[in-house]
Amino acid sequence: MSNLVSLKNVVKRYQRGKQSVEVLHGVNLAIEQGEFLALMGPSGSGKTTLLNLIAGLDQPSEGEVTVAGERIDKLSGGKLAKWRARHIGFVFQFYNLLPVLTAARNVEVPLLLTNLSSAQRKQNVRAVLELVGLADRASHKPNELSGGQQQRVSIARALVADPTLLVCDEPTGDLDRENAEEILRLLQTLNREQGKTIIMVTHDPLAADHASRTLHVDKGRLVDSPVRSAA
Numbered sequence: 021m022s023n024l025v026s027l028k029n030v031v032k033r034y035q036r037g038k039q040s041v042e043v044l045h046g047v048n049l050a051i052e053q054g055e056f057l058a059l060m061g062p063s064g065s066g067k068t069t070l071l072n073l074i075a076g077l078d079q080p081s082e083g084e085v086t087v088a089g090e091r092i093d094k095l096s097g098g099k100l101a102k103w104r105a106r107h108i109g110f111v112f113q114f115y116n117l118l119p120v121l122t123a124a125r126n127v128e129v130p131l132l133l134t135n136l137s138s139a140q141r142k143q144n145v146r147a148v149l150e151l152v153g154l155a156d157r158a159s160h161k162p163n164e165l166s167g168g169q170q171q172r173v174s175i176a177r178a179l180v181a182d183p184t185l186l187v188c189d190e191p192t193g194d195l196d197r198e199n200a201e202e203i204l205r206l207l208q209t210l211n212r213e214q215g216k217t218i219i220m221v222t223h224d225p226l227a228a229d230h231a232s233r234t235l236h237v238d239k240g241r242l243v244d245s246p247v248r249s250a251a
Contacts, residue, residue, distance in 0.1 A: 024185065024217050025051035025074055030083035032069055032240075043069050045240045046083070056211040056218045058228035061237035067221045068189060070237060074219060075187045076104045088184045105133055109178030113190040115170045117162040117177075123169075124149065124158040127177045134181065148176040151214075152206060168199030175206060179216075186210070188220040192227050204230040 032044040043066045051057055051074075061067040072078040073085055076092045079100075085093045088107050095103055117126045124145050131141045149155045152172040162170050171191060178186055188207065192200035208230050210216040220231060228234045236243040 022053055023050045024053040024055075024088060025049065025219075026084070026086040027070075027073070028084040028086075030073065030080045030085060032066075032073065032078070033081040042081075043240050044073075044080075047240075047242055049235075049242060051217065051219065054211070054215050054217055055233060056208070056231045057220070058231035058234040059219065059221045059237055060223065060225070060228050060234060062223070065237045066240040067237040071187055071189060071219060071221050074185075075108050075110065076100050105130070105181070107184040109181070109183035109186045111171070111175055111178050111186065111188040111191045113193040115162070115167075115174045115194075117170055117173060119162050122159050122161055123154060123165065123173045123176075126162070126173055127180050130177060130181045144180055145176075148179045149173075151179065151210075152176045166199065167195050168202050171195065171199070171203050172206065175203070175210075179210070184217065186216050186218045188218065190221055190223070192222070192224065197226075200224075200227065 027047055027049040030044055030047040031042065033040050033042045047070065059067045059070060069078065073080055074087060076087070080093050083093070084091060090103060092100060092103060118129070127145045127148060128141055131144060136144070146155065149158055152175055154169060154172050154176065157165060157169060162173070165173065191207070192203050195203065204227055207218055207220070211218050220227070222228055
């Protein structure tokens with residue numbers, strides 16, 4: 021398998037007043053196409069910063085970030101936004117659904133930026149809602165859905181434009197164990213049966229157990245952990 025993501029000597033610094041704070045220190049990372057990677061680490065370790073660099077939400081202070089064959093650290097704002105729309109599907113801890121829209125309309129939002137016809141958009145929306153097991157909830161608004169169902173809608177929204185990479189920031193952080201397990205099994209299915217490459221930030225070892233590889237971020241550096249089979 022070829023590498024979908026490659027980071028070389030990546031450093032990230034932020035300015036806090038007059039002080040420069042280095043959050044990532046010379047990170048090197050390769051992620052293969054079709055991998056399900058969990059990034060673990062305590063709060064403030066740099067794991068979300070690392071995820072944001074891979075997803076093109078932020079740019080490194082030094083080093084190279086290559087995703088899907090593109091040096092995204094070289095892209096300007098407008099080109100980077102177009103690149104993200106094409107390649108990245110985002111799943112957040114708090115769903116970020118629009119409360120006035122139905123599940124179907126929430127899922128359709130990323131497609132409004134494409135040239136697809138209304139009929140094609142609706143067909144794509146139906147297909148991903150079916151994939152996440154919510155075809156019968158298409159006309160429900162977020163407040164009529166459980167937390168687990170809302171997160172499945174957000175996963176459908178992330179998938180609807182068929183992104184190259186699914187990035188998940190604490191996707192089960194707001195869910196009880198039963199709903200969290202459902203979401204993690206869904207991510208596993210997307211990885212194993214649909215071949216989706218997934219990077220998931222989590223602080224939960226039980227969530228990380230569903231990934232095919234786990235890396236720990238500690239004080240801005242990557243620490244390998246043994247490869248283990250997903251549960």
